[in-house]
Amino acid sequence: MAGIALRNLTRRFGDSVAVDGLNLEIEDGEFVVLVGPSGCGKTTTLRMLAGLEPTSEGRVEIAGRDVTPLPARDRNLAMVFQSYALYPHMSVEENIGFALRLAGRSRAETAAAVAAAAGRLEIGHLLSRRPRELSGGQRQRVAVARCIVREPHAFLFDEPLSNLDARLRGSARVEISRLQAQLGMTTLYVTHDQVEAMTMAHRIVLMEGGRIRQQGAPMDLYERPADLFVAGFLGAPAMNLIPGVIEPGPRGPVFAAAGLSLPAPLGAPEGPATLGLRPEALSPGDPGPGEIALRGRVDHVERLGAETVVQLSVGEAGAISLTARLPGAAAPGRGAPMALRAPVSALHAFGADGRRVALGAEARELAPA
Structure with a gap:
């Protein structure tokens, strides 16, 4: 895992500014949650970090290295999407090992890495199943296992719980938090749900209008909101x-x-x-x-x-x-x-x-x- 720094990050779409000079550092192993109302710039920030969205100004640093010019495939970041993006025609084993096979790893090396990741996430007994045979929580673990085998610098989560019902969202929050602590994953997590932010984050970064309004430990923001926007949003x-x-x-x-x-x-x-x-x-x-x-x-x-x-x-x-x-x-x-x-x-x-x-x-x- 590695630390991340976003330096004066800006993204414009014509005359509209989606992200406006954002500065943020994420420590190695830290769980940071970007939260805010729709249109505040949090997903655009995540996509610029991932290399899926170009920057208008500023730079992205990973492990002290400027990766701004690099395409997404060369940044060594693992992204978990809302739908988990599992291949429905592949088994769990094939889904987890897909990136390694694509990178030309040997069959033995891929099998060993898949077995190790599945063991860490306690899904070894699911390797022969297809995604449609899994529960929502099991699919989530498969998506994380697929990221782990790549040994990425950091994990990026783009509203991964938004498609789950209320009961599953609660258990999924616990599961992601447990995995993050167990694996020591440097994590940037985007959500519009303040409950997810309050219960999961080491540090909340609350955005509005493309800028950071306040950041800090969840209870610091809750007990000492910096302004009326923060006070009205959290709670x-x-x-x-x-x-x-x-x-x-x-x-x-x-x-x-x-x-x-x-x-x-x-x-x-x-x-x-x-x-x-x-x-x-x-x-x-x-x-x-x-x-x-x-x-x-x-x-x-x-x-x-x-x-x-x-x-x-x-x-x-x-x-x-x-x-x-x-x-x-x-x-x-x-x-x-x-x-x-x-x-x-x-x-x-x-x-x-x-x-x-x-x-x-x-x-x-x-x-x-």
Whole structure:
């Protein structure tokens, strides 16, 4: 395996810029997930790395070597597609060994490599079967085994789970993560699914408009989103974002919005601001010390078993819509009044420019000595 570096990578299609000066380094053995909405440039980035898409500017480095001019076949990267791209008329053994036979390896050498890869992935008993006789998870293992025998520098995954149903996607996430850890594969994985990104990645790279908006460990992005876009993208349900203003009050600064008045988060400056609050930070009941109070009317209830997602209207004339993720039996019916509370420490604040404001202890940690 080897490290990867993308230097000022840019791709234009006429007047449209799909990827705009992207810089990214992936360490040897690291699992990096590119995530973002449709059209953000993540798949184009993957294809430029793989050599399937030309670059307009910038370069691609693999193991310290500039491979930008090289065609895909000379970059020694293994790509797993959505459909796994297995040859239906070939057996599992023939699928795994196809690239080696194409490269002119001897029959004995190919057989040994196929047996070793199949053994590592525990699919040796499937070698005589055709792809149509395999489950989705088994096909996935065959696709990975076909990559392993080539001993690539890195693995590239292009939304490999998008064709699976919800139950299979869950088990496939676990399987890919286990294989990546077991094999120490340098991996770049593209998805639009934030659950895949949060549960699989060592590092998330969140893209929007052809650029990186934020990157870091999954929980770093979740707990400290850099701006309103990141805050609104990561999380299911999404973070509650309430536009308003922070202004002086008799007992200290307050956040005011459409008839709602709350203590302002410690460290948030006065002026236009957006308050952020994760749905899971809300719980039923009256506030205790260090908590804020919210009262509203239930608009919609989604009972999911272990948890219930509730939509509420709060503030003047119910102008503000909030989402709360509560324990399964906690929610009243539609139209009922409801009191909620949340720790002040759970509040996020974003300034007029949409950037996150460092609060409380974090602000003190970031302040110059």
